[in-house]
Amino acid sequence: MSSHNVKLPQAFDFGAADGQIGWWPVLACSVLALISLQMLTQKHAIKLNVPTAGYSSIFEPNWLLRMRFLKQSPTIIEEGYQKFKDSIFRVCRNDGDRFIVPNKFVDELRYLPEETLSATMAHAVNFFGEYTSINMIHKGDMSNTQASIHKLTPMLGRLSETMKDELDFALQQEIPKCEGEWVKVQIYDIMLRLISRISGRIFVGLQACRNETWLAASRDFTEHFFTIAMILRLVPRFLHPLIVRLLPQYWRLYNNIETARQILSPIIRERRAQEAAGAPGYVKQEDLLQIMMDSPNAVDNSPDMLAHRQLFLSLAAIHTTSLVATNIMYDLCHHPEFIPPLRSEIMNVLTECGGWEKSAAAKLHTLDSCMKESLRRNPPIQLVFNRQVQQPIKLSSGIVLPAGIQITMPARSLMYDPANVHGDPTEFDPFRFMRRHDEPAQHGGVPKRLFAQTDRTNLNFGHGKHACPGRFFADTEIKLILSHLLLDYDFKYPDGTTRPKTICIDEVLFPDPSARLLMRKRKTS
Template sequence: MIDLRSIGYLLAGIGGTYLVFSFLREQIDTYKLRHIPTIGPKGLFSSYFGRFQFVKRAKDMLQEGYEKYPGGLFKIRTLDQWIVIVTNDNMIHDIRKAPENMMSFDFATRESFQQDHTMGKTVYLHPHHVDVVRTTLTKNIAARFSDVQDEIASAFGDEIPPDAEWKPYPTLNTVMRIICRTTNRLFVGLPVCRDLDYINLNIEHTILVFKSAFLINLFPSALHQIVGPLLSPLPASLKRARKHLAKMIEERIEKDDQYGRDWDGRPNDFISWILDEIPQEKQKELRNVEDILLWVLHTNIGAIHTTSMAFTNILYHLAIQPPEVLDILRNEMESAIDQYGWTKDAMSHMRRTDSFMKEVARMVGTNGTVVERMAMKDFTFSDGTTLPAGSRVAVPGFVLQRDENRYQDADKFKPFRFYDMDRDSAGLTEDAESTWTGSIKHQMTTPSPNYFFFGTGKHACPGRFFAVNELKTLVAHTLLHYDIKLEGDAKSVPAPVWLIRDISPDANISVMFRKRQRLKE
């Protein structure tokens, strides 16, 4: 017979041990960082329980620290540990140039997302997908652009059928389906990219990875190996992915073995690219269905999450613009497409569109903190401040990008801010503007000390060139085929939703669409 009282004592003992362990670790970590100013509770007991403040007050606490310690650094207690926030440009440069064995991007990401359990060890032990995205995907943007544009048109036609009357669509959910289809037209091709279960798999897996990582990080690190497998979305996601992709991958490997890599009709897609990227010495270990599925699922997470958030925010901003701003954007788009067709070259000439998208990213972003790193050894900044090994460090991207000292009228949305900056720095006259090709300095893909949407340094988002071209195509298709407005004729952008450090567009907002009244055929 089960002794419930004994089980109760055991659970109480485990719970008590957990509280004591986490409290002691908290005091040790706090002592190591005692020389760093604190935002939020900092007492012996209050700092331990103050971790929950950051869940609801992340934005306010980051803003408070940025204003209280300008050009310096401060620390905030998050749910699982302290995080040191750096606001000084020289210190940010120190982080950017620090080698991986000093300030680790990979280890910080692995811990934040609990990659062992949510994404699989393959994605960080063998990150060949990063090189595929950085090089092969980027090189193939022009070659595969017609497929991307075709899938965008098809997805819009299915998700938002053109209609003469205004109709509302739940923006974020609709956008995620469109972007999942578009991305996977490149990754796995037709007809899989349009399969409803495959679309739902990638969207659901993306959401579950973030939720699972959040839940696992609520537990002390000593328990991650126990709770991680219980909360992991991987087994179920892999099972569903096999149904759609296993046969395709097996046939691709078999044909490569039989004919080499240049057989007639070999698809120019992510699966071929990742097979080509696997080093010769790793072929036997990694050239299999399971690992390729892990790379496909993982790459979809980045492609779907960031791009969907960005495009939803762009739609919210487009929906409240005065007609003259939309006319400028549409005229630019029509001129570029008339001259270059629906091509990558046309997208590169949409400089005002690029500026609009970058201004949205500057105003909203996707994270309150960016450029997160883990100090693998004691790390000394150029000003002499030392962080102990194990410290997590980040940059307050949201508040930094809205700093009046960095951007004039920083809290004001200026759709052509970066276009004007680029034009002014070039000393451009109105007569020369029509033939001006622009520079890359102020474009959305270019990180800078004042703009961190895609990160910075060697760890800047490897897929940003594809993402920006995809976003421009999405925006162009929207404005050239639809009129849009916010439901209820709202005139202000819906406030983003903060969950700890993550910033997301409000998923409860609908955008109204109708077939464009003055559609240019």
């Protein structure tokens, strides 16, 4: 097993070196933004007469508020929520305003057609699709990809053994030898590599998932994607065509896309050729790539398009899931008294099920509650349900949302609101959601998996037709990994350290990926 050293993502590392983007381009971009952004946004902004959150005084200029949002967004969003939570309010980001809509409107908004309220357009605008390649979601029908992921969900039971097999292989590759001694590790790096391997097995199959070049491309694509987006947020739009081509991450991102095509396109063509020829012994693979290949849409299922879409699936699945799993480990090391009851439940369930099989994940109620509680306290994204208004929308309150604005909802604030959470929302209580497992199970007795559920106050996975279709896969994957790590290893913070700080970049929150834990193989009787 090789040693890895995870640094702060380049988008957020203002002291980067070795050919990476450092502090000086960011500073230069910021100065340009300060000079021109306020004038441009005021000139072109779509007017909606609602209060603005975050001003420190009546004399604070708009450009300074926008710059403060970069590092102070939790305070600004929470202040707005406390003052205006039953009405619409505005937060000012460097690249434009976002209008935070009360969650009481979620049910009347979530099923509106894309022609009226668009999630895909919001993503393209938020992440500068013409430069990050996310505009490809407008080529063909993105609903085919979402439908493919939904088809994966009922397969998770029979794919449990496959996921367990890949985890066993991944543990051999990525876990350091630590029998009888404490070893310092970057747990985010371990989670990232375990999750990328397991996700790869289910997404692209065994033929590609152990290809180190594919694994690197699927991980690096996300970093390059967000680096480009976060830097462009600081730059006036008229400079984007120039600035983006000066970023090494821009060229690396398109190199990742070409790498994905070189690896996956031949596999796709080979599978199709074998199927068309009726090759003896040919059996369709049970993976997401095959499900997407079977799409009837000629644009969506071309080899190059499928390879490109797989990178975006990795973007959604690998890094976000790794951040969630890392936060859970940080919370448990900060509250080690909760680890023994989790281990007890895991051992009981695995004994009852005869190992990791299809029903095991749904029976881990305590772990499920713990995961949900950690996500409640540490959402990767503060603003969710992001939508671009395509046509004017009149809400039940009478207010009209004009075409062209972006609306969103405050996931973190909702889950810290005492009205929405039983008990003290500022405390970490891994048993907080346990009582809900005692309620009647859904769908004729199927055990609840509360971590992956959405509702009008729990929006971390979205809500409605655009709710994250891969959340049940993430639920199973995290439970599989945590179960084996907690049973087989001890974890703690190094002496003199505690839970690492959360890093804030605009609405994005993530744990310090460079933080260390101590890890030791547990003695087995």
